[in-house]
Amino acid sequence: MPTADRAAAPYDAPAREGAGPAAGAPADAAAGAPSTAPGEPDGAGTGCPVCGAAAPEDAGPAECPGCRWPLRAGPVLGPLTPELLRAFDDRLATARRRYDLTAAARAAGHPGHGDDALYARLQRHVRNGPPRPGEAAEALRGPWPQEPPARPLREVAGTHARGAAETLALEIAADGLTAVVLARADDGDLYERAETASWPWTALLPTLPADPDAARFLLAGGIGDRLPRDPDTTRTLEQSLTGLLRPGAVLPDAPYSGAALPDPSYPGAPPPGPPGPGVAPAVLACGLPGWPVPESVLAALRRRHPDAVAVRIPTGPARPPRQVLRHAPGLSALACGPGPDPGTAHLALGRPDGSAEVRTPGAAEPLAERDLHTGRVTALDLAPDLRGLVTGGSDGAVRLWSYGGSGRSRTLAWHEGWVNAVRYRGGAVFSLGDDGLLRRSDPSRPLGAPDGAGYPLKVGWSAATALEVTSDGRILAVGGAAGVGLWDALSGHRLGRLTTGSSVTGLALDAADRLLAVGCADGRVHVHDLRRRTGADELPGHTGAVRHLTFGPHGLLAACGESGAIRAWPAGRARQGSCGTPVGLHAAAVRGLAVTPAGHLLSASADGLVRAWPSPEPL
Numbered sequence: 001m002p003t004a005d006r007a008a009a010p011y012d013a014p015a016r017e018g019a020g021p022a023a024g025a026p027a028d029a030a031a032g033a034p035s036t037a038p039g040e041p042d043g044a045g046t047g048c049p050v051c052g053a054a055a056p057e058d059a060g061p062a063e064c065p066g067c068r069w070p071l072r073a074g075p076v077l078g079p080l081t082p083e084l085l086r087a088f089d090d091r092l093a094t095a096r097r098r099y100d101l102t103a104a105a106r107a108a109g110h111p112g113h114g115d116d117a118l119y120a121r122l123q124r125h126v127r128n129g130p131p132r133p134g135e136a137a138e139a140l141r142g143p144w145p146q147e148p149p150a151r152p153l154r155e156v157a158g159t160h161a162r163g164a165a166e167t168l169a170l171e172i173a174a175d176g177l178t179a180v181v182l183a184r185a186d187d188g189d190l191y192e193r194a195e196t197a198s199w200p201w202t203a204l205l206p207t208l209p210a211d212p213d214a215a216r217f218l219l220a221g222g223i224g225d226r227l228p229r230d231p232d233t234t235r236t237l238e239q240s241l242t243g244l245l246r247p248g249a250v251l252p253d254a255p256y257s258g259a260a261l262p263d264p265s266y267p268g269a270p271p272p273g274p275p276g277p278g279v280a281p282a283v284l285a286c287g288l289p290g291w292p293v294p295e296s297v298l299a300a301l302r303r304r305h306p307d308a309v310a311v312r313i314p315t316g317p318a319r320p321p322r323q324v325l326r327h328a329p330g331l332s333a334l335a336c337g338p339g340p341d342p343g344t345a346h347l348a349l350g351r352p353d354g355s356a357e358v359r360t361p362g363a364a365e366p367l368a369e370r371d372l373h374t375g376r377v378t379a380l381d382l383a384p385d386l387r388g389l390v391t392g393g394s395d396g397a398v399r400l401w402s403y404g405g406s407g408r409s410r411t412l413a414w415h416e417g418w419v420n421a422v423r424y425r426g427g428a429v430f431s432l433g434d435d436g437l438l439r440r441s442d443p444s445r446p447l448g449a450p451d452g453a454g455y456p457l458k459v460g461w462s463a464a465t466a467l468e469v470t471s472d473g474r475i476l477a478v479g480g481a482a483g484v485g486l487w488d489a490l491s492g493h494r495l496g497r498l499t500t501g502s503s504v505t506g507l508a509l510d511a512a513d514r515l516l517a518v519g520c521a522d523g524r525v526h527v528h529d530l531r532r533r534t535g536a537d538e539l540p541g542h543t544g545a546v547r548h549l550t551f552g553p554h555g556l557l558a559a560c561g562e563s564g565a566i567r568a569w570p571a572g573r574a575r576q577g578s579c580g581t582p583v584g585l586h587a588a589a590v591r592g593l594a595v596t597p598a599g600h601l602l603s604a605s606a607d608g609l610v611r612a613w614p615s616p617e618p619l
Contacts, residue, residue, distance in 0.1 A: 050095045052223060067099055093128035094135075096223075100126040101139035103222035106290055107174075111144050118213070125217045125224040147289040150314040154582070157182040157283050158190045160309050169283040170301065171313070172294045174216060176200040183585060185565045186543045191585035194564075194603070194611045204237060205293070221292045237293075237300055282308040327608035329353060334592025334604035335380035335389075336361070345596045348389050349604065350377025356391055358382075358403050361596055361612070368403040379431075380592075383424040386443065390429050392419025398431045400443055412441040420464060426473015430489070436461035438478060440489070457492055459485065468507040468516065475530075477516055479504030484518055484528075498536070500526050506559070508549035517557055519546030525559050525569075541567045541579035552595040558583065560590040566603055566613070583613050 047054055051067040063070045104126060108119035119140075123131055157167045166183045167190075179197045182190050201215060202208050208215040217224065284301050288294040289312060302310055333350030339360070347361045356377050357369035373393030381390045387404025390412075398419055401409040415433025423430045429441040438457040463480030469489065476487040484498040484507070498518070506519030518526040523542035544562030551557055558568045564586035567579070588607035595601055601613040 049092055050099050067095065069095055094132075096127040097129060097131055097135060098139060100129075100217075100222050100224060101131060101136060103220045104217060105139050107216045107220035107222065110140055111142065114140070118216075121213050122217050122222075125214060125222060127223060127225050129225075145290060148312050150287070150312040153283070153285050153311075153313050154182060154190055154192065156285065156309070156311045156313070160283060167283060169285055172284070172286040172288060172297055174219070174288060176202075176204065177297070185582075185585055186563055187541065187565065187579075189565075189579075189582040191565055191582045194584055194586045194605065194609055196611075201293075204297075219291055219293045220288075221290075237297055284308050284310045285313045286310070287313040325359075325610050327351070327610070330606050330608045331591050331604045331610070332376045332606070333378060333380045333391075334594055334602065334610070335382055336594035336596055336602055337382040338384055338597050343597075345598065346382055346384075347594075347596075347602070347610075348380045348382055349610070350380050350391065350591075352376040354393060354395075356380065356389060356401065358389060361600075361602070368407065370401055370403070370407070370409065372399050372401060372409055373397060378418050379420065379422045381422050381424045383429075383443075386424075388443075390422045390424045392422045392431055392433075394418045396433065398422060398429065398439070398441065400429065412443065413439045415439070421467035423467060423469040425469040425471060426489070428473050428489075430467065430469050430473075430476065432459075432464050432467040432478065434461060434464060436464045438464070438467070438476065438487075455492060457487065466504055466507040466519075468509045470509065470513040471511075472513075475513075477507055477509070479507050479518065484516070486530075498526075498528055500536075505545045506547045506549050508551055508557075510551040510555070515551070515555075515557075517549045517551065517559070519549050519559055521545040523561055525549065525557070527557065539569055539580060548590055548593040550593040550595050550601070552601060553599040556595075556601075558593055558595075558601055560586075560593055560603065562589070564588065564590055564605065566590070566593070566601075568601075584611060586611075 048064040048067060048069055048071065050069040051064060053064055053066040062072050101123070104122035105114070105119055107122055108115045110119070119136070123129060123136060153169060153171065157169055160167065166181055169180050169182060171178045171180065177199045181193045181195070183193055185191050201219060202210075208218060214224075282305055284298060284305070286294055286298045298310060302308065327349065330352050331349055332352045333348075333356075335348040337346060338344065339346045345361055346358050346367070348356060348358050350356045353371075354373035354375055354377060355369060355371045357366040359366040372391050373395050375394030377391055377393050379392035382388075383390055383400070386400070387402060389401045389403055391399050391401065392415075393399075396415040396417060396419060397411055398413040398415070399409050399411050412429055413431055415431065415435050415437060417434030419431055419433050421432045427442075429443060431439045431441070433439075436459055438455070438459050440455045457476075459478050460480070463478055463482060463485060465481075466479035468477040469475070474489050475495070476489045478485045478487065481503045482497070483500045484504055486495040486497065487493065488495055498516075500518055500520050502520040502522040502524065504518055505521050508517045508519075509515070510517075514529060514531050516528045516530055518528065518536075520526065523540065523544055523546060525539040525541075525546055526536040527539065528536045539557075542559065542561030542563070542565065546559050546561050549557065549559045555570050556568055557570075558566060559580075560566045566583040566585070567581065568583050569580040583601065584603065586603065586605040586607075586609065588605040588609075590603055590605050592604045593601070596612075602610060603613065604610045
């Protein structure tokens with residue numbers, strides 16, 4: 001008597017290990033199943049025609065534990081007519097589409113911070129597609145399995161550090177694996193060190209397709225019609241992960257030669273031993289619940305390191321790659337701002353040898369680079385409407401480099417001694433030097449033309465350490481030993497003074513020109529409201545002079561002290577005396593802080609490392 005079981009429509013593709021379960025499936029199905037059942041010889045089982053999970057041919061459950069597809073059905077009374085076979089094929093095609101749509105939704109960040117545009121793109125990989133009307137929306141509704149509560153990585157590391165000076169963490173994310181060290185700074189707080197080691201998924205799984213969308217779809221459990229499948233996913237991952245969490249572990253495709261895991265590490269010979277003195281157990285953090293391949297990585301690492309702490313970290317909008325670049329000769333200045341075209345950003349870097357470069361954040365090669373000064377570059381500012389970069393150097397020169405036009409540079413002004421700050425605002429270039437002079441230069445006029453009425457301003461050498469200018473170029477803020485002086489940029493007249501109680505070492509204005517952040521030599525940050533002229537909010541937290549500050553989106557204020565520690569506050573609503581949230585820690589002196597138009601915080605240190613940091617949580 002004929003039966004309407006899976007033999008009526010044999011699965012024409014090999015069982016795919018690592019395929020993800022449908023929404024609501026048991027968690028033990030997430031890591032996939034071997035191509036044959038345990039204890040069975042090769043070829044003794046047939047994969048589920050929907051999810052590819054293996055199941056015995058003549059025994060076992062009546063339905064697939066991963067996707068709930070019926071593997072065995074009762075007898076059919078009468079012949080298997082073409083109508084019955086077509087109905088069966090339609091049900092199978094619908095189940096396959098639903099399975100792949102669930103994987104596509106998961107890959108696009110659902111449930112939670114879903115990217116609808118990415119979800120729409122991923123639907124081209126769905127089997128038996130395109131989806132029928134309403135199927136894509138239905139897949140988004142779930143049901144989705146309930147996951148354990150998520151906790152921020154720094155909070156977890158702080159809980160498990162138990163007073164240890166350092167904690168090693170391995171974060172599993174959509175772009176691959178990243179190893180970081182969380183260390184206690186002089187202030188006692190736990191910071192993420194700037195040095196990282198990263199391994200993209202293509203290094204761990206060479207069979208992944210080059211198309212990022214297709215790779216993401218497979219990592220999230222999708223199968224698709226024409227995507228390559230690796231039947232040895234678990235074996236490949238185990239081989240790739242053999243050396244992780246050991247001293248000097250480097251994968252062949254690590255993104256830079258210094259990708260050995262930073263100290264602290266664990267004894268070298270596998271199996272790994274317990275952490276050494278002053279080192280807490282490693283933290284294995286995964287922010288991709290339900291993604292079969294990342295879940296397999298987490299399981300493999302837990303087997304190799306039973307003492308490690310495995311946690312869920314929050315999922316959210318895509319974070320920037322941690323390491324933007326490492327520049328071997330070192331860096332002396334940093335600036336970032338909008339590019340000449342809408343939606344673009346340019347990153348400017350100054351070097352100790354007097355050269356500068358401009359690049360798109362994350363790009364492997366700079367857009368342009370040029371030698372500009374005979375000494376180190378000490379100050380930078382982008383001039384988007386001129387497609388240029390304003391630079392100041394230890395040679396006293398202020399130059400405008402047309403990196404996006406002719407490529408030539410011209411000198412705008414000279415100072416006696418170092419140029420401490422430059423700003424391009426309101427069509428003019430303002431520069432502050434060690435000579436105690438504040439100069440105003442018109443880029444359209446030749447060198448030697450008068451600065452303008454009231455210029456140069458003699459602010460005094462002790463008051464020439466920091467400079468900020470409103471976006472319209474009308475008000476100047478000049479910081480020094482006696483606080484912050486406010487000046488009318490058009491007339492050169494003094495408007496007032498802000499007292500700080502300590503020498504001013506850094507200044508930053510928010511995008512609305514309302515809040516002025518003042519970094520001081522005593523490690524405190526003062527936030528003044530220039531419109532209300534009320535008392536300043538005082539924000540402690542740093543152990544040395546605060547030389548670099550920047551405002552980000554939603555009122556975020558970030559500042560860096562001499563120790564290399566970066567902290568952040570919600571400037572518009574920071575509580576008086578709040579120490580803020582630790583963000584990151586550089587081993588070398590920080591030469592600049594900036595925020596990209598996308599809201600990512602960038603920091604550059606003297607050792608040539610440029611890091612991108614996500615907005616800290618909680619704020």
